[in-house]
Amino acid sequence: MTATVAPATPAPNLFAPHLRAMTVGTVALVSLLAFEALAVGTAMPTVARSLDGLALYGLAFGGPFAAGVVAMVLSGIWCDARGPRPAMWHGLVWFVVGLVVAGTAPVMGALVVGRVVQGFGSGLLSVALYVIVGQAYPEELHRRIFAAFAAAWVVPSLVGPAVAGLIVEHLGWRWVFLVVPAVAVPAVLLVHPGLRSIGRGAATGVPAGARVRIGWAGGAGVSAALLHIGGQQRGAVAVVVTAVAVAGLLVCAPRLLPAGFLRSAHGLPTVIGLRGLASGAFVGAEVVIPLMLSRERGFTPTAAGLVLTVGALSWSVGSWIQGRIPQPASRATLPRTGLTLITAGIATVAATVAPGVPVAVGVLGWALAGLGMGLLYPSLSVLTLELSAPGEQGRSSSSLQLGDSLFAATVLALTGAVLAAGSAPGPRDYLVTLAVAAGLALLGATLAPRVTPPARPR
Known part of the structure; x- marks a missing residue:
């Protein structure tokens, strides 16, 4: 009698048929978030000169950072209550709309508004991507997909500033903002089919204390924005603004982190x-x-x-x-x-x-x-x-x-x-x-x- 040997179970793979589109889409999104964060720093001096907006230069960085802090907290609450799909789609919409507003801004104030909207979308997306990993990938692949996310940050850090400089020089600074949505939307569409297999969150309704938590996030976000603005100042003004910002973070941040x-x-x-x-x-x-x-x-x-x-x-x-x-x-x-x-x-x-x-x-x-x-x-x-x-x-x-x-x-x-x-x-x-x-x-x-x-x- 011949023993029947069961076929070996294939080792988990990030590019297995049921994960391939999800992996490509999530890594592409992380890379785009990284590119935009790095490329804007290269383009912003030209933007400030073009729009005569040097007075709002610090806010153009502090504003989106503050919005991102609030969005991260909101996205965490949302993902636990309803799963990562709503936060992912809303994050994409805010991110793309913010980029378009910034890329078409006639004055510096409008660009700052676009950057704030974009930062809010980035915060929603960044947390949703982590939750997707936790719910869509088996545990034995977590270290590999997070390694891929790390690589998706490293590559833009190598080429992002140079590419942004070429775009500013040959196409104009506006395209640093406007080129990203053309890739972001297809990337989310790749992720979308895999999201259908992820259930809703375990929570029912808005978790207890969520509104208070969002309020503390707003305080931390404003304090973080003041840090950016303080860095653009000199002398006593810089010291006072930075001190107020650090005090605000010391009060607000611990209430957003685990007990x-x-x-x-x-x-x-x-x-x-x-x-x-x-x-x-x-x-x-x-x-x-x-x-x-x-x-x-x-x-x-x-x-x-x-x-x-x-x-x-x-x-x-x-x-x-x-x-x-x-x-x-x-x-x-x-x-x-x-x-x-x-x-x-x-x-x-x-x-x-x-x-x-x-x-x-x-x-x-x-x-x-x-x-x-x-x-x-x-x-x-x-x-x-x-x-x-x-x-x-x-x-x-x-x-x-x-x-x-x-x-x-x-x-x-x-x-x-x-x-x-x-x-x-x-x-x-x-x-x-x-x-x-x-x-x-x-x-x-x-x-x-x-x-x-x-x-x-x-």
């Missing part, structure tokens, strides 16, 4: 905190490096930018590695390893403040920091979904991205204040800001074991 966040409670609160600490550390160093290289080592802007590119490439490599290594024995392994690499990398960059240390040492350090981010970011995204209670993936994903954004905005504002404090930044300023960045990452590495939920008493 136990401030004391780094085990589990999800620490996961959210690690994401914020890593983001703050990385961007805090990232803004210092080109300034330090250009002023102290005589680098051209292009050469200094290439150093940052090394970090972006190693970030992509780290994301690829974490998506393909076996499941670690401990949840804390990848976060701890990533944050340790970030700490070591930024500390190595700080060594190049000394004139006798070769720049190549700093380049190696920044590559280490990027590798650490690549290992860390997708792993924290996976842990967020894994540790979320049923029906709370939207809220948890919202908290993850809020912590990321608010930490980064605060560190950028404080770094800018340090660099602008004197007549011109010098080695001591670079060393202080890089030491703070490394300290944030080191704190995260110390707290990393707390991502594991506490053992339940028997």
Whole structure:
């Protein structure tokens, strides 16, 4: 008698027939959100000159950031109550309408309105995409799809500013805004068929406390916008605006993040905190490096930018590695390893403040920091979904991205204040800001074991 051998079950694949369109569409959307965020920075000086809108320059960045904070909270509530499909479609509409308004704006005020609308749409989309991952992909593919999302951010960071510059130079700045909807709509249409298989949210009606939470989000958003505006000021005005903004964030932000966040409670609160600490550390160093290289080592802007590119490439490599290594024995392994690499990398960059240390040492350090981010970011995204209670993936994903954004905005504002404090930044300023960045990452590495939920008493 011959034994019947059952056919082997194919390994899960991001491009399996039932996931292929979903994967292409979601990765394309993440890439578009990244491109728009990076390209606008390249185009905005030209926009301000063209529309005579330098007075509103800070608001053109702070406004959409504030709207995005509110939208992230709203999207989390919406996804948990009704599933990610409504937030996805509304996010697309707001995003596209905002881009069209900005791209056709006759005056700077209209462009700011368009940017605010666009930022609101981006916030809705970013959270909905995380919830889609949690509900449409099997757990064994979560690390790989988040690695793909990380790559979708890295590629625009490499080519986005250059492409935006070419568009501004040859087609005009308006096309930086108007070209994106042509790709965004088809991308969402690719995702749409897969959304039909995702059920409605577990909540019934508006969750308790949702309106209060949205109110706190508004306060945090306004405070974040003030951070951007304060960064455009000088002297006492900058100090006052930044201080008010930081105070507002300290009051509002903890009410938007998981209970136990401030004391780094085990589990999800620490996961959210690690994401914020890593983001703050990385961007805090990232803004210092080109300034330090250009002023102290005589680098051209292009050469200094290439150093940052090394970090972006190693970030992509780290994301690829974490998506393909076996499941670690401990949840804390990848976060701890990533944050340790970030700490070591930024500390190595700080060594190049000394004139006798070769720049190549700093380049190696920044590559280490990027590798650490690549290992860390997708792993924290996976842990967020894994540790979320049923029906709370939207809220948890919202908290993850809020912590990321608010930490980064605060560190950028404080770094800018340090660099602008004197007549011109010098080695001591670079060393202080890089030491703070490394300290944030080191704190995260110390707290990393707390991502594991506490053992339940028997």
